[in-house]
Amino acid sequence: MSKVIDYDVQAGLTKKPIWLRISPPGGDIYTSVKASLRSRELNTVCEEARCPNISECWGSGTATIMIMGDICTRGCRFCAVHGGKPISLDENEPIKVAEAIREWGLKYVVITSVCRDDLEGGGASHMASTIRAIQRRSPMTAVESLIPDFKGNIDSVRTIIESGPKVVSHNLETVKRLTARVRDSRASYEQSLCILKKCKQLSSEIYTKSSMMLGLGESEDEIIETMSDLRSVGVDILTMGQYLQPTASHFPVYEYIHPEQFEILREIAKAMGFIYVASGPLVRSSYKAGDLFAQKIIPKPACI
Helix, strand or coil: CCCCCCCCCCCCCCCCCHHHCCCCCCCHHHHHHHHHHHHHCCEEHHHHCCCCCHHHHHHCCEEEEEECCCEECCCCCCCCCEECCCCCCCCCHHHHHHHHHHHHCCCEEEEEECCCCCCHHHHHHHHHHHHHHHHHHCCCCEEEEECCCHHHCHHHHHHHHHCCCCEEECCCECCHHHHHHHCCCCCCHHHHHHHHHHHHHHCCCCEEEEEEEECCCCCHHHHHHHHHHHHHCCCCEEEEEECCCCCCCCCCCCCCCCHHHHHHHHHHHHHHCCCEEEECCCCCCCCCHHHHHHCCCCCCCCCC
16 A cells, blocks of 8 residues: 555455455344345345445444435446446335335434436435435434435535435545546546535535545555545545455456554544544445444534
């Protein structure tokens, strides 16, 4: 991580280190939630993005529901979600999601979506309807909204904020130098920072959150610069985890970051003023998001 290398050439990493080896998902709660999802034709990013923490999070009362279908209009090189022509919106989806969450008794839920550049406002109104439906049926459930960049449409961001989520999350994903290679060409580093900044401007009560994947070829200095950029727009919560290549056609893993390095980066981020940092090889954007609120880790935010 200490130097910048031309990583058009794959590093040839064929074997995962021991700290990335996990057991297959399972257990009674996992099986029950999965059956309920299938019966309602609902998707989760936990499954679509092949999250290694799926059993742990579902078992602790946290889930990430992916609405508006499972086909994305973009083609980021890191993402396991399929791209192509998306399906028509299911007008009953907000109610289906809300009823499922009430049935599971979730204490915390993350609502995210595929990118829907084909829809007016990027589908923000549909996401807002889902958030409101959850709040009506499960008023004790905290809702986090993990949003796309909506092509920079601030009205779409406002629509989400006005629906009342506790946290609004948007993932920067990687450092500035790598953004054009890793993310879809319609995304940009600057646009993502602008979206996060606007969330704070629209509501000082909203907690904002972002996530980074490491092991793509970034240097430590670039990671620290990215942390600083996120703090400059008021981001409260940061998660950092190891990038894992979904298939051979996706962006290659350049290196596996040691858990000790993740801990060093966590301490650097905390010193910058993030009010919560999750950093580790298996950490993902929504990792232990429910525990964050259940344990009241987040204090009243200071003015930024």
